Amino acid sequence: MKLTHINNESGQVAIEYILLMVVVLGAFLGARNLLISTNAVGNFVQKPWQLVAGMIETGVWGEPKKTRAQHPGLLSRHRSFKGDGE
Amino acid sequence: MIKNQSGAIALDFIFALVLVLSMTLLLGVFSFSLSIIESVQYLTFSSSRAYFAGHVSPDEQKKAAEKKFKELSATGSYQKLLKKDWFNVTLDEVGSSRNEYGASDERDIFEGVRTKIVVGLLELQIPLFGSTKGDNPYETFVTSFLGRESSAEECMEMVNRRFKEILNLGPYNAGTINPTAYVSFDDNGC
Numbered sequence: 314m315k316l317t318h319i320n321n322e323s324g325q326v327a328i329e330y331i332l333l334m335v336v337v338l339g340a341f342l343g344a345r346n347l348l349i350s351t352n353a354v355g356n357f358v359q360k361p362w363q364l365v366a367g368m369i370e371t372g373v374w375g376e377p378k379k380t381r382a383q384h385p386g387l388l389s390r391h392r393s394f395k396g397d398g399e
Numbered sequence: 400m401i402k403n404q405s406g407a408i409a410l411d412f413i414f415a416l417v418l419v420l421s422m423t424l425l426l427g428v429f430s431f432s433l434s435i436i437e438s439v440q441y442l443t444f445s446s447s448r449a450y451f452a453g454h455v456s457p458d459e460q461k462k463a464a465e466k467k468f469k470e471l472s473a474t475g476s477y478q479k480l481l482k483k484d485w486f487n488v489t490l491d492e493v494g495s496s497r498n499e500y501g502a503s504d505e506r507d508i509f510e511g512v513r514t515k516i517v518v519g520l521l522e523l524q525i526p527l528f529g530s531t532k533g534d535n536p537y538e539t540f541v542t543s544f545l546g547r548e549s550s551a552e553e554c555m556e557m558v559n560r561r562f563k564e565i566l567n568l569g570p571y572n573a574g575t576i577n578p579t580a581y582v583s584f585d586d587n588g589c
Contacts, residue, residue, distance in 0.1 A: 337410065349529040358425065358521060359533035366539035369436055377539070384500045386507050386544055 414527070421525045432518045435486050439516055440541050442471050442488070447512040447543035450493055456552040464493045464512055484519045491515040491540060511544035554589040 363376045373380040450464035468490050481488050492513040502509050518537040524530050566578055
């Protein structure tokens with residue numbers, strides 16, 4: 314029986330591209346799953362929002378729960394409830 | 400051989416496009432939310448001003464603030480912009496918010512209106528990257544603590560109490576004054 318050589322090599326590149334596509338898609342899906350599992354997008358918006366929420370409510374950059382104790386209404390001031398002459 | 404490589408960049412492009420569009424959308428939503436919150440600040444201030452003004456009783460002052468808030472919320476642009484799923488704006492407190500801020504000194508004024516805003520618009524589902532939802536809801540409080548004028552009811556209580564205390568003073572306590580012969584009235588307010 315006579316052996317025949319495969320002279321047509323055009324299919325090799327296609328297989329290589331498929332392998333590359335699997336690697337690239339795998340990396341993409343892995344990165345996507347990592348972003349979703351760590352809630353990266355949520356944290357990306359949540360953390361600045363907390364600072365902004367503190368500024369809106371109390372006028373101080375920081376989480377509202379922490380900055381409520383720094384509300385300007387708590388600043389010490391001098392005021393008398395007694396009338397004149399007392 | 401596949402010689403045409405023009406599609407090789409497509410995946411990169413789609414990825415970058417989604418990312419850039421999402422960031423743009425987030426920035427837009429953030430700016431829009433801040434503008435609405437600024438408008439709600441006026442809503443709160445106006446309600447606080449209605450609460451501040453003197454009235455028959457503290458309850459009526461509270462009702463005046465609630466009425467002002469309700470009226471303004473249903474007026475003009477507020478009616479269009481304050482959609483519950485985008486911006487849920489509610490009156491959180493009309494009166495004293497001293498406990499929320501841990502105020503112990505009587506000179507600390509936390510008397511006014513506190514409005515709660517839940518920004519549902521910031522809870523976005525970004526394709527490929529996930530949701531912006533986090534552990535805490537996107538909520539904040541807008542406050543306006545102007546104080547409160549005394550009401551007519553409180554004025555009369557003070558006038559009556561003062562009359563009793565005058566009667567209890569030494570020179571007037573000889574039994575010569577008939578307390579029922581007098582009528583209490585406020586002279587130009589408290």
